[in-house]
Amino acid sequence: MQKVLTIQGGKPLKGTVHVRGAKNLVPKAMVAALLGDGPSVLRNVPEIKDVEVVTSLLTLHGVEVTKDPVTGDLTLDPSGAKTASAREIDAYAGDSRIPILLCGPLMHTIGEAFIPDLGGCRIGDRPIDYHLDALRQFGAIVDKVDGGISISARKGLRGTKLELDYPSVGATEQVLLTAVKADGITELKNAAVEPEILDLIAILQKMGALITVQTDRVIRIEGVKRLGGYNHRALPDRNEGASWASAALATKGDIYVQGADQQDLTSFLNTYRKIGGDFEVDDNGIRFFHPGGKLNPLVVETDVHPGFMTDWQQPLVVALTQAEGVSIVHETVYENRFGFTDALIRMGATIQLHRECLGAVPCRFGQRNFLHSAVITGPSKLRGVDFVIPDLRGGFSHIIAALAAEGVSNASGIDIISRGYEHFMDKLQGLGADVTLS
Ligand SMILES: CC(=O)N[C@H]1[C@@H](OP(=O)(O)OP(=O)(O)OC[C@H]2O[C@@H](n3ccc(=O)[nH]c3=O)[C@H](O)[C@@H]2O)O[C@H](CO)[C@@H](O)[C@@H]1O
Numbered sequence: 001m002q003k004v005l006t007i008q009g010g011k012p013l014k015g016t017v018h019v020r021g022a023k024n025l026v027p028k029a030m031v032a033a034l035l036g037d038g039p040s041v042l043r044n045v046p047e048i049k050d051v052e053v054v055t056s057l058l059t060l061h062g063v064e065v066t067k068d069p070v071t072g073d074l075t076l077d078p079s080g081a082k083t084a085s086a087r088e089i090d091a092y093a094g095d096s097r098i099p100i101l102l103c104g105p106l107m108h109t110i111g112e113a114f115i116p117d118l119g120g121c122r123i124g125d126r127p128i129d130y131h132l133d134a135l136r137q138f139g140a141i142v143d144k145v146d147g148g149i150s151i152s153a154r155k156g157l158r159g160t161k162l163e164l165d166y167p168s169v170g171a172t173e174q175v176l177l178t179a180v181k182a183d184g185i186t187e188l189k190n191a192a193v194e195p196e197i198l199d200l201i202a203i204l205q206k207m208g209a210l211i212t213v214q215t216d217r218v219i220r221i222e223g224v225k226r227l228g229g230y231n232h233r234a235l236p237d238r239n240e241g242a243s244w245a246s247a248a249l250a251t252k253g254d255i256y257v258q259g260a261d262q263q264d265l266t267s268f269l270n271t272y273r274k275i276g277g278d279f280e281v282d283d284n285g286i287r288f289f290h291p292g293g294k295l296n297p298l299v300v301e302t303d304v305h306p307g308f309m310t311d312w313q314q315p316l317v318v319a320l321t322q323a324e325g326v327s328i329v330h331e332t333v334y335e336n337r338f339g340f341t342d343a344l345i346r347m348g349a350t351i352q353l354h355r356e357c358l359g360a361v362p363c364r365f366g367q368r369n370f371l372h373s374a375v376i377t378g379p380s381k382l383r384g385v386d387f388v389i390p391d392l393r394g395g396f397s398h399i400i401a402a403l404a405a406e407g408v409s410n411a412s413g414i415d416i417i418s419r420g421y422e423h424f425m426d427k428l429q430g431l432g433a434d435v436t437l438s
């Protein structure tokens with residue numbers, strides 16, 4: 001039986017939440033451990049589904065993953081790395097986006113890999129053409145097979161010159177994780193430079209890699225013959241931090257996000273201030289609060305780092321339903337990230353979706369058939385409805401809208417939330433939310 005979360009709305013969220021290591025770094029750091037010839041230690045690891053999935057995949061490949069029962073730190077020992085059976089790996093098809101990043105490390109370690117079909121949030125087509133093109137340029141043989149792809153590099157991998165059509169986070173990580181032990185020099189142009197990528201680079205450097213981040217999105221990697229283990233504390237999850245910040249605004253609340261880091265949230269904090277939210281930064285985190293009075297409408301465009309991150313967009317839209325006037329959000333990273341607004345409209349929000357680029361810069365989706373711009377008119381009185389969680393951030397948005405609404409909402413499909421928000425129920429209850437799971 002599917003669990004249902006019953007939400008009684010109308011109560012501001014107030015209190016403290018503790019945010020740990022980033023969902024968009026930790027599983028990749030775990031994959032990087034495969035490249036070492038000794039054990040690695042990863043600290044600040046959150047208890048989320050993507051970490052469980054990668055733990056299982058690494059274990060199937062002979063990596064010994066042990067968790068400290070007190071701190072939750074992971075020790076990853078790749079010394080027994082081996083080929084895993086495709087049938088067993090296939091059980092993890094559709095669970096997360098991380099398996100594709102096993103390609104380089106597995107080819108360096110055991111010469112081959114079977115990668116199951118990917119999962120992750122359904123917010124666009126999410127092709128992997130950049131990954132596969134790059135891997136082929138390194139010299140890998142890539143074949144589409146039933147249920148995934150098979151990849152091998154029995155004669156080794158060599159450094160190469162690459163340029164991405166778009167600064168993809170995953171493809172940049174793919175190149176890093178492959179190039180560090182490839183023979184010779186790799187130059188990647190139009191690379192993504194998200195904080196999670198820079199943290200992955202820090203990890204690889206600790207392992208012995210030679211990586212230079214140059215100006216204008218160019219990354220240069222000199223392949224080395226061997227890498228050791230690492231000891232690293234994962235950077236905090238800026239996307240979870242931004243989600244709770246939007247929740248504070250939407251519910252007229254006051255949330256201290258312990259562990260949030262100002263540097264990684266610069267563009268979010270600017271937007272937060274413009275909308276009329278307030279925040280106070282201290283050494284251990286950031287307090288986000290609604291200072292009273294009206295919220296201002298905004299024009300926001302999502303972008304690659306250092307722009308306004310796409311994963312912040314969905315929770316922010318809920319806060320914008322409470323602003324006085326017309327806001328515009330132009331989603332330029334994913335072509336289909338506004339599906340979640342259906343439930344907000346049923347709750348009473350006024351949101352229109354458009355195919356045109358309603359922003360300063362035309363994006364890749366402009367002349368195509370994608371509803372990728374939203375016009376939000378507020379403030380709207382929201383009322384509780386029943387909904388099914390569509391994806392990670394969309395689901396979070398529905399839940400904070402339900403918490404801001406009058407009346408009762410019932411949410412099903414709540415398990416998706418555990419992909420990226422650890423101890424979600426405890427956190428909600430700790431903030432005073434009236435929620436029950438049955
Ligand atoms: C686990 C993880 O870290 N997920 C994050 C990662 O996803 P992910 O790494 O999957 O996102 P990408 O940066 O690769 O995707 C950005 C854009 O590039 C396109 N693209 C990507 C690869 C490719 O081979 N071909 C292609 O066309 C995608 O369809 C998308 O339109 O970065 C996204 C953008 O910051 C975030 O929203 C996700 O939370």
Ligand SMILES: C=C(OP(=O)(O)O)C(=O)O
Nearest residue numbers: 097120121311392393420
């Ligand atoms: C899109 C997201 O995640 P993933 O890439 O793992 O689907 C997200 O975290 O908002």
